[in-house]
Amino acid sequence: MFRAMIAASLLGLAACSPVAPPAATPPAPPAGLRLVDYAHEFDAVLQTEADASPDRQLSALEAHFADTLPGFYGSERFGDRAEAADRFRADVLSRWPEKREAALAVADEFADRFDQAIARFEAAVGPLPTERPVYLLMSLGEFDGATRDFGDGENLYFGADAISQYYPGASTMPFLQHELFHLYHSPRMGECPEIWCSLWSEGLATYTAERLNPGASDIELGLHLPEPIRPALDPRRREAICEVRSRLDATGSEAYNPLFTGMSGEATRFPARYGYLVGLWLAEHLGEGHDLSEMAEWHGPELRQRIVAGLAAMAECP
Structure with a gap:
């Protein structure tokens, strides 16, 4: 990570x-x-x-x-x-x-x-x-x-x-299960370079770690690197969701890095790696009424439609 x-x-x-x-x-x-x-x-x-x-x-x-x-x-x-x-x-x-x-x-x-x-x-x-x-x-x-x-x-x-x-002082269980989820999920997602795929893969992996470890801290969920993400993003939730929504079909490092790495060369309004938290919000929203095994099987155009609808329901964008 x-x-x-x-x-x-x-x-x-x-x-x-x-x-x-x-x-x-x-x-x-x-x-x-x-x-x-x-x-x-x-x-x-x-x-x-x-x-x-x-x-x-x-x-x-x-x-x-x-x-x-x-x-x-x-x-x-x-x-x-x-x-x-x-x-x-x-x-x-x-x-x-x-x-x-x-x-x-x-x-x-x-x-x-x-x-x-x-x-x-x-x-x-x-x-x-x-x-x-x-x-x-x-x-x-x-x-x-x-x-x-x-x-x-x-x-x-x-x-x-x-x-x-x-992850100083944190339980390793959420991090381990986050990575195990990628091992399980990657073959189901297949090759998909667009941002919506990374948003779902990372968001659902974080959601899985959260569901399997109730009460897990943001440190244990990896939402503290390089700086705590949630405190900076919570007050700007709608803006962040709309920004991600505008990038869903983008590819390449210029689109990916601000969302999922600490290596962005772009001057961004949002904290580094904020895509992890937006992805978690999305998985929490779409997860209502569904279990993890079912959500892990979603893929392809149907999944993209779910993501677009979910983001639209989460925030009204221009």
């Missing part, structure tokens, strides 16, 4: 999109949606290299994970941004001792609550795909949650270090 977008700008990556796969291919893990925990293994490597320079530590991580996460800690996948990426990640490693405790606490909670998160999700929404593992690691600030393709297909990865930084 947010961290993936910011780090993407720094590292020259497309946010939450697959990167070029490295030459090697990791061994196929056993079937079944399960958590593969490399976060604690990361810490063990750094403990043995505690006195080494960040560059040496990065090399040690690349060598240690060469078979299980081929290329992830290397530079090759960043192309002509490799030098900047190494500087960025060396800086993260230099601060690891002060960040270690919080990052490991997130990793522990993920490991403890992963099966529970899946059970609650599947009971309310539906069965998750079982052919892919979910990876937990330390992403060196690259992302909190993202999909990546390292030669064995697109998988879901969580960066415990980034989560600990951007």
Whole structure:
């Protein structure tokens, strides 16, 4: 989510999109949606290299994970941004001792609550795909949650270090279930670059996390980054809804970034990532009388009609 977008700008990556796969291919893990925990293994490597320079530590991580996460800690996948990426990640490693405790606490909670998160999700929404593992690691600030393709297909990865930084003191359950929803929902939505698709995907994922975790805070729902969104948007609800409505069929980063990332170059009247909250309002409005499993199946022209009608009912626009 947010961290993936910011780090993407720094590292020259497309946010939450697959990167070029490295030459090697990791061994196929056993079937079944399960958590593969490399976060604690990361810490063990750094403990043995505690006195080494960040560059040496990065090399040690690349060598240690060469078979299980081929290329992830290397530079090759960043192309002509490799030098900047190494500087960025060396800086993260230099601060690891002060960040270690919080990052490991997130990793522990993920490991403890992963099966529970899946059970609650599947009971309310539906069965998750079982052919892919979910990876937990330390992403060196690259992302909190993202999909990546390292030669064995697109998988879901969580960066415990980034989560600990951007969701301090918060339960990881809503964030985890938000990302699980994308795993479930993306095949149902299909390829759709228009803003209305992103509005629905992100809004419904946030709504799912809210429904599955009654009382979840805005921090736990990701509505606090880079600044709290709700306090700035609530007084301007109609304006924000109308602005989104005017962009529904737009495509490309100029339309997408102000709504869903912290990387907008546009002078905007609304807080960064305000599309998440407008999408949540929309899902709350359309969700009356419908369960999550039903809403997750909506797609195509019928869904677009629902969105247009829902926004029109929520605000009278010029």
